[in-house]
Amino acid sequence: MYYNEETIIYYNGAFVKAIEANGNVYDQTLHYGYGVFEGIRAYDTANGVRIFKAQEHFDRMRFSCEAIGIPYPYSNAELIDISYEVLQRNNLSDAYLRPLVTCPPNMSLTKGRGAQLLIAAWEWGAYLGEKLLRLKTSSYRRISPKNFIVEAKVSGHYVNSILATQEAKDLGYDEALLLDMEGFIAEGPGANIFIEKDQTLYTPQLGSILPGITRATVIEISKELGIPVIEKQIRLEEVYNADSVFLCGTAAEIIGVESLDDQTFQKPWSESIGAVIKHAYKNLVLEKDYKNVHAH
Incomplete structure (x- = not known):
C-alpha cells in the first residue's frame, strides 16, 4: 500500500x-x-x-x-x-x-x-479514520523524560506506541491513551490530546510528551479564534468529566473521541470546540481563511 x-x-x-x-x-x-x-x-x-x-x-x-x-x-x-x-x-x-x-x-x-x-x-487517509474514537487507558506508561529525550522523534521510542495501540485493539478499542510516569495523562501512541471543559481547552504540558507540530497548530488556531487553552498536568478523572475530547497529529489530523474506558462525554461532537478546530485546521492546511469559524 x-x-x-x-x-x-x-x-x-x-x-x-x-x-x-x-x-x-x-x-x-x-x-x-x-x-x-x-x-x-x-x-x-x-x-x-x-x-x-x-x-x-x-x-x-x-x-x-x-x-x-x-x-x-x-x-x-x-x-x-x-x-x-x-x-x-x-x-x-x-x-x-x-x-x-x-x-x-x-x-x-x-x-x-x-x-x-x-x-x-x-497517499494516506487520516491515520485514525474519520469516525469518533473509543479510547482505552493503556497499562503501558509513556516513556520517561528521565530515561529518554522525549522531545526527539526517535524511531525506537515507537515500540512503546506499538505496545499500547495493539493492547487497545486487542481489547476491542480504537486507540490507546497513555499516562506519564507520574500518573497524569500524556498522549496517544501517535497523537496529542486536548480536552474541553467549560468552553476552555486543556492539554498536557510539555515534559513527558512529544511537542507535536499539530498540537502547536491547534493552540495557534485557538488563540486566533479566542478559545482559551491551558497547558497543565491533567488527571484521568478530569478526562472522564470533560465536555469533549479530541486527538491531533500530522497523520491523524484532528479526530474526535467518543469515549474513554467506555465513559462518554457530555457534549455532542458536532457542538464541541474540537469540531470547530477540525474545520479550522482543514481550512488552514488548504490555505483557506478560517478566522470566520466560531465556536458554538
Missing part, C-alpha cells in the same frame, strides 16, 4: 525506484532503533501543492538528530525542495511524506558514525 514498481524515493543522495533501494542489514538503526523520522503532509490547495509546515518538521528532525548524537549534514531548505520533487515524480498532491535518518553499520553503543537519508511519500 505504500509503494509499487514505479514509486520513486530519495535515498542517500539520489532519486531511485523504491523496489531497487537497498539497505544494510548491519545498520545501527536496524539493530538498536537508533534513528529519527518525521511525518509530514502535503495538500492540494487552491494555490497548488503545499507541504504543511515543512520548515517546522525539518527543524524538528534536525533537533532530534542533534539530541541523540546522529550527524545531520543536511540543509533543510534543500530537503524541502527534495520533498516537493518526490511528490512531483510520483504525481502526488494530497500525500504523506516520511523523511527518515538512519545510521550505517556500528555495533557499538556509541553515537552515529554517519547519516543516511530517506524521503518517501504515499
Whole structure:
C-alpha cells in the first residue's frame, strides 16, 4: 500500500525506484532503533501543492538528530525542495511524506558514525479514520523524560506506541491513551490530546510528551479564534468529566473521541470546540481563511 514498481524515493543522495533501494542489514538503526523520522503532509490547495509546515518538521528532525548524537549534514531548505520533487515524480498532491535518518553499520553503543537519508511519500487517509474514537487507558506508561529525550522523534521510542495501540485493539478499542510516569495523562501512541471543559481547552504540558507540530497548530488556531487553552498536568478523572475530547497529529489530523474506558462525554461532537478546530485546521492546511469559524 505504500509503494509499487514505479514509486520513486530519495535515498542517500539520489532519486531511485523504491523496489531497487537497498539497505544494510548491519545498520545501527536496524539493530538498536537508533534513528529519527518525521511525518509530514502535503495538500492540494487552491494555490497548488503545499507541504504543511515543512520548515517546522525539518527543524524538528534536525533537533532530534542533534539530541541523540546522529550527524545531520543536511540543509533543510534543500530537503524541502527534495520533498516537493518526490511528490512531483510520483504525481502526488494530497500525500504523506516520511523523511527518515538512519545510521550505517556500528555495533557499538556509541553515537552515529554517519547519516543516511530517506524521503518517501504515499497517499494516506487520516491515520485514525474519520469516525469518533473509543479510547482505552493503556497499562503501558509513556516513556520517561528521565530515561529518554522525549522531545526527539526517535524511531525506537515507537515500540512503546506499538505496545499500547495493539493492547487497545486487542481489547476491542480504537486507540490507546497513555499516562506519564507520574500518573497524569500524556498522549496517544501517535497523537496529542486536548480536552474541553467549560468552553476552555486543556492539554498536557510539555515534559513527558512529544511537542507535536499539530498540537502547536491547534493552540495557534485557538488563540486566533479566542478559545482559551491551558497547558497543565491533567488527571484521568478530569478526562472522564470533560465536555469533549479530541486527538491531533500530522497523520491523524484532528479526530474526535467518543469515549474513554467506555465513559462518554457530555457534549455532542458536532457542538464541541474540537469540531470547530477540525474545520479550522482543514481550512488552514488548504490555505483557506478560517478566522470566520466560531465556536458554538
